[in-house]
Amino acid sequence: MxxxxxxxxxxxxxxxxxxxxxxxxxxxxxxxxxxxxxxxxxxxxxxxxxxxxxxxxxxxxxxxxxxxxxxxxxGHCHPRVVAAISRQVATLNIHTRYLNRPTETYIEALKATLPDSLSNVVLACTGSEANDLAMRIAMSGTGGTGFVVTESAYHGNTWAVTDISPSALKQGAPPPHVCMVPAPGSANFGEDIAGGFQTAVEKAIVTLGERGHTPAALICDSIFSSDGVFADPPGFLAPAVETMQAAGGLFIADEVQPGFARSGDAFWGFDRHGVTPDMVTMGKPMANGYPMSGVATRPDLLARFCEGVGYFNTFGGNPVAAAAGLAVLEVIETEGxxxxxxxxxxxxxxxxxxxxxxxxxxxxxxxxxxxxxxxxxxxxxxxxxxxxxxxxxxxxxxxxxxxxxxxxxxxxxxxxxxxxxxxxxxxxxxxxxxxxxxxxxxxx
Structure with missing residues (x-):
């Protein structure tokens, strides 16, 4: 059975x-x-x-x-993060239509950990929001509507993001604009995980085309957490990313789970695979429990998206979140x-x-x-x-x-x-x- x-x-x-x-x-x-x-x-x-x-x-x-x-x-209730939040909330907490130094200081510190090409950062409150926005930017930037994800992916809980989160579904399957590929492990691809995963993405792109969709993006977290944790060998993700980009789609690195030094080998999970994403989404550990998330992307992609819609988040990027986020970056560095x-x-x-x-x-x-x-x-x-x-x-x-x-x-x-x-x-x-x-x- x-x-x-x-x-x-x-x-x-x-x-x-x-x-x-x-x-x-x-x-x-x-x-x-x-x-x-x-x-x-x-x-x-x-x-x-x-x-x-x-x-x-x-x-x-x-x-x-x-x-x-x-x-x-x-760490729970880390004193440095608690102190940073307490100081800032007692001083100033506003939305981002006013200038404030804590937010810009944080974004610049965050950008210092990312590839130079990802020089624009949009802040939000949850990983779901970040992935939802990344999907919209990808569709605007490519003209595509199709997404490739793994069979047990989880990327959040907005309407759009639930569509690309097969593991959240209790009934049915993802809609036609979402094509699933097996988790990148030896059980599915034998010893050639890189080649097998790349081939699976190639086939998914073809399947999307048969359904009337051109690819917008491959989105995955580089530790493949909800699929069962598949980290190795380092570099196996690169051929699949190249395949998606050659087909006109983007690579969205969902770093909500593997990011912020968790892998030990690198600050970001995608760095273990030697790839440069078109977008990086982040959340959960970003401010150690204070609601905060973000999308780091190329300026050309964000500018094209903002020509049609624009984006504003009332709470995203507030100075209290920025203070918490900066404290997290400092703790990761100073405590090794x-x-x-x-x-x-x-x-x-x-x-x-x-x-x-x-x-x-x-x-x-x-x-x-x-x-x-x-x-x-x-x-x-x-x-x-x-x-x-x-x-x-x-x-x-x-x-x-x-x-x-x-x-x-x-x-x-x-x-x-x-x-x-x-x-x-x-x-x-x-x-x-x-x-x-x-x-x-x-x-x-």
Missing amino acids: SPTIRPILDMNAFDATRDKGAVSALLGRRQRNVGAASVLFYRHPLEMARASGCWMEATDGTRFLDFYNNVPSV LQANARKIGHHIMTRLGELVATDARVTAVRGAGLFIGLDLCRDGDPDLPDPELTSTVINGLRDRRVLIGAAGRYGHTLKIRPPLCLTRDEADFFVDALTDTLAAIPSA
Whole structure:
């Protein structure tokens, strides 16, 4: 029997129809207030009270090591970010139709990390907004209407961006202007991942043409997070990008998840592949939890778009967000977090490799820096993904005070994504908890 494809919002989600344990007063309020749109983690949702560094504390005083949340990427409630926000919000917080120095200072600091060609930056509040705007710029700049994405991509939740987020769909398939390609792993492309992925993009462009669409863009996050984390070999993405650009489309690098030093090898995920995007979108870790996102693009593309529509965002680019964003950049540099991601990530990968050798259910470990995927399968067979085991492991880790999530087309990949300030001792705490959790679960 073929494994069941799992929507991203169903992975590790509380299911009120199945999990009929005691309902707390706060959970009841949540269900009444938010209704069917409520998404909570775990069979027994947690109520959090505070957080610091890599740790979160529930209202009952239990502390949890956060291996899921890449929003506060430099650490929960980092004092330097908190201080920057506090100072700025007590001084000035306006929209961008007035000049203010904090916003321009931040944009210039951000641009210093990007390719010189991407000299215009438009700021918004969420990654969804950033990707929505990038799609519109791509269509304006190319005249194309077609987009190529991976089979389990997730790029946000506006109307347009949901269309290019197959993993968000609980029913049906993406519309005709969106063509999917398999995740860039050896299971799909063997040893020639670069060539296989390039060929898949070529075929997708042809398919779009048969549907009456010329290509606007290939959009992907360079760690392929929701597909199950596919980082290697470095450089494999370049031929596919060249193919899309040769066909008249653009490459949009969605760096919401792999960006801001998480891969350890480079500040941006696309740098690991030696490519220069036409646009870079960013969000989540950009301001360590303060709502902020952006699109970096070539001036010619933005000018062409603004001839027809223009763009303004009331909250995007406000000076408080800029102060938070600048503090994040400074913390990454002064605390050496990119090097830390590389060093601690290597340590985790080494230890997880020992699990692959000793537990047949662990069939693969992939990743870069502090973004790692670990596959769990039945009978040691990579063709038998085991999302139920993965869910059991996730909840077992919760019992051992580690918070973690799932990814992948079938929801069988542990998504390992802690804050960049993770220490070696904290890394060992996680691996030891994972080892104990697996040992407590009988093999089928």
